[in-house]
Amino acid sequence: MSPHDEADPAYDVAASGAGTHARDELAGSARGWLRVQLAVVGFIGLCGALWTTGGPAGPAWLQWLAAALAVLAFALGGSAIFLVARVAYPVRETAPASALGDGAQSRTWGRLRGGTRLSFLALLLVVAATLTAWWPDTSGGGAIEVRDVGGQAWCGRLGDAPAGAVRVNTADGPATIPLDRVAALREVDSC
Template sequence: MGDGDAGEAGSYEVQASARGWLTLQLAALGFVGLCGALKAGGAASPAPRGVEVMAGVLVVLALLLACLAVYLVGRTAWPHGGLPDDPARAARRLRTGLVLTFVTVLLTALAATSSWWPTPDAPDAPAASVEVTTSGGTLCGELTRGSGALALTVEGRTVDVAVTDVLSVAPVAGCGSS
């Protein structure tokens, strides 16, 4: 067995490894695409505009790097003309493609952090009050959690109103004392 045979065997090992890694790369590319679609189709974010722009740039950069990484690993897995490449060059191309794949995932995760931006709380703002009209009269208070009914806090006590009895619900600036 000559030196050419050993190099060719090493090249085939790198190709086999690249074919295995390509599956992971395609999953990473799908992850970047999904995050980009969720980012584009999501509701308004409380993050500042600059943070949103940076997140968008990071997602686009991650997508471009993911495409380059898939190209590098794919070219290693299936070399041009079907002939095996120099094993050292193929291994270097595979390594570069894998590093770019991990950078892609990191950039996507970093871009996703903008969606976790804290919403500004207004501690001095009064709770939203509603006026509920039923066949038995009108109640004014703050909506609270209830089970199976509309729950209102009226003058410090919780009142449950059956949903079937509700004629209308309207937001009001505040409840006047009667």
């Protein structure tokens, strides 16, 4: 019979209470981290829901990288929740708290530490995936609209012009407008 067996009359009740207190304290800490982890996974989902509906930003490889980072972040967040939930809400106990050795206690702490580290890693990955949306948009139409002082407008791409003039290559052919007649010049998506 082991010295920590419940059937043993020498069973130390004080040690049992201390072990239970330590386990409860660890579980309480894990429950707090579990809330944080759920918020992280919710943030990952929110970032996916708020993804811009406009045209994609950046090259295709960057979009695939962002998608892979987001999926990996979600998987790591789920794994982190699983690890910490095992500490926060243990399913079964096979031995009294005093009978749990230092090995079991250190494994429990290891799960909690591993889960929190995975949470931070998931958060970093989703931030990196979100940052790809800030890729500069260079897909501008390149079209220019030129209005003269009389209200007439030309739309097209800029071309080479003599000094003191603007040349616009329109669908109807090139148009050269003297700079002293230009009232407005602006970039547009298309003509």
